[in-house]
Amino acid sequence: MSLGKLIERLIQLVPVLLGVSLIVFVMMTLTPGDPVQIMIGDQAVTPEQEAAMRRDLGLDRPIVERFFVFLGNAATGDFGTSFYHRRPVLEVIAERLPATIELSLVALIVALLTSIPLGVLAAIRKNSIFDRIATVGSLLGVSLPGFWFGILLLMLFAVHLHILPVSGRIGYSAEIEPITHLLLIDTLLRGRFDAFLDALSHIILPAITLGLPMTAILMRVTRTSMLEVMRQDYVTFAEAKGLSRRRVIFRHALKNALIPTVSVAAIETGSLLGGNMIVETVFGWPGLGRLVVESIFLRNYPLVQAAVLFYAVTYVLLNFVADILYTVLNPRVKL
């Protein structure tokens, strides 16, 4: 891929982001429910005090003006002040983001490490009992509600077997001076193996819950693609040469079979972000997803807008990465 193409793709981001901003802005503002009323709740407030609150939050200005002010500020990296935290939105998001990134990465790793071997196994033992179980399992994996599955895991491993913690990211006694803000990495960098295991024990259940649908999808993709590749002439040829089956599968077939898996994985990584909202709520995981859900209910406009823009950018970039990976793995494809 040429540099020109790369820049072209990046420029294409701009209208997407503008569109997303506009949609979020309009949707949030048109959703019934007034942030000032929510803040007031049942309490007594005079009309003057209410007007002052509205002015403080900038809600007294017309929506069109607010949109352009938002765009102008956003262009300079200023996403406004969170209504409830009364601090810059970016600061509040930055505090929550590392937990979400860490959880998504671990979920991705879990999904890749399990789906590929299972998919390959299902393909080379096509129609065996294992293949059938895997097929049914992957169907369940995509259709089980994450919420329900998470609670189930929680009841089993935390409440009954008592081997994993119920919620949170790390125990309270582990104080780790942050470096990357990803606890699994920071604990190792600080040489705190005990804290690493503590953090690991906290992330296992949420990562499995979050990664489950992705595992299921990737397994299906790997299986199908593997079956496809196994029918190709060069595989038959390799087998005819008398190479061992293991060698044929791993050296010749797998490399090509993984092309669709990798690009689907890149695209699906974006969907991990969506799943975070549920998983973080169930496991009390202190990430961005939960913050966004709370903020939507509270009509905390600035925070929701900034967070949705962040999701959009990530999603678009991941698709972009998927395209690049595809051309790298399969040189016949041109973007």
Place this chain on the structure above:
Amino acid sequence: MTSITRALLASTAVFLVTAPVVPAADLTVGFTLDADTLDPANHRKRETETIIRNMYDGILTRDSNMKVVPEIAESMTQVSPTVYDFKIRSGIKFHDGSDLTAEDVKFTIDRITQEGAMGDGQTSPRQSLMGPVASAEVVDGDTVRITLKEPWPILPAMLPFQEVVSKAFVEKVGSAGLATMENGAGPFKLVEWRKGDAIIMERFDDYYGGAADIPPVGKACVDRVIFKIIPESASRVAALLAGDVDIINELPPFSVDQVKNNEGTDVMTVNGTRSFFIAMNMQGEYFDDPKVREAAAHAVDKDLIIDKILGGNAARIEGILSPDAFAASPDLTRYDYDPELSKKLLAEAGFPDGIEVTMDTEGAFKDTAEAIASLLTKGGIKTTVQVGEGAQLSDKWRTKGAPKSGDMYFTSWGNGSLDPYDIFTPTHKTNDRGNSAGYSNPEVDKLLDEAAVELDTAKRADMYHQAETIVNAELPYIYLWVPQDIYGVSKRLKGWKPSADSRINLHDACVE
């Protein structure tokens, strides 16, 4: 299946290597929401206040029976209808070791009540909680005088909601600093705030002991207190059952039996401060007729719902006030369950075949609303439940006089001060902010206005009684119940009682 096997293997591995290190005197609370900020003057949320309250003390506080008692103040004197004096105790220290003085108390009140006192032109969102406070001054060195613009008898009931900050500290770190740092005079000091995850506090050893009227007076019992944020109810219950936390708030009624039957955990309840009721749109098609409203009141079997859905954890009400509130009248007419009478009343009102209405409510109350709807339907009022979302329903119903669309609204109103002023007035005064029924009666308006500034307690109670009797007869609402706050607790926990104002005060709590 495969994921479970994997999890089992991985977790067993983790279990074998990690030896759990649990310090003996940690008390962990599984709590629904994280604090928005640690600045006592810059929020409007009960949950935020509960967290802050364990690090900061107030001028006054409440005991577990909701009686207002001095805390940082040694005594309170009402000098005139609009002037209150608070003598500040000596020897109180902030967490940084500095002394708390009357200047700090004045500064705290100014910061909440004065325009723009938060800095950057911001006014405290808690200003309105302090009603007509005009000014605060220091007199005689250790006395703070609060002057009101007009008489406001509930000032003492509102002061426990405001926490005293250190003037020097606020001037040093600014309002922005106060959002994430603290320097209170409360029983615990902040160790670490892991946003969205946990707030970790440790005992403050120089604590003066808290309110003299709430024994035992002294330092906190436990070494550390951790508020662990677990928003999802099922997960919160799981954390309690697993022994990860010692107290959980908002235990769902359907989990009460599970927690009671579990070895090592128990349930504690306290009367709450939130009244539930159904607003009937008095400007609408049917409920403008008193006979129809009465029919509706007779069609709802409150006791049945309290018993079957709320697990018995609620107190029945015949008016807007909680039985524990000031001036709650015990002699109001009860509209007993009688669906046949409902049908008869409907026929008299000109609807022999009954009527068809919809009832709005929030998703969280859908089950209860549907139970009520089926009861109403039996009484001839065919009711469909329509679920909306809180903010949207407020827009639709709390219209402050603007026209309302809709028939019935199953909702609630909170009354943290347990004084009629902040529940009776907003829901019943003409065009007031919580008047979802669209009720209007000049006589009630007059009584409510006069009672709000009446200083003679007996007279004031009498005015509210009169108003209660009038609305009880006119029935703008079907008054339902005040649910209890339900907590799940570990049996390790001693010395803690839930408080009727929903705050979790951990000063006296111990764990074995």
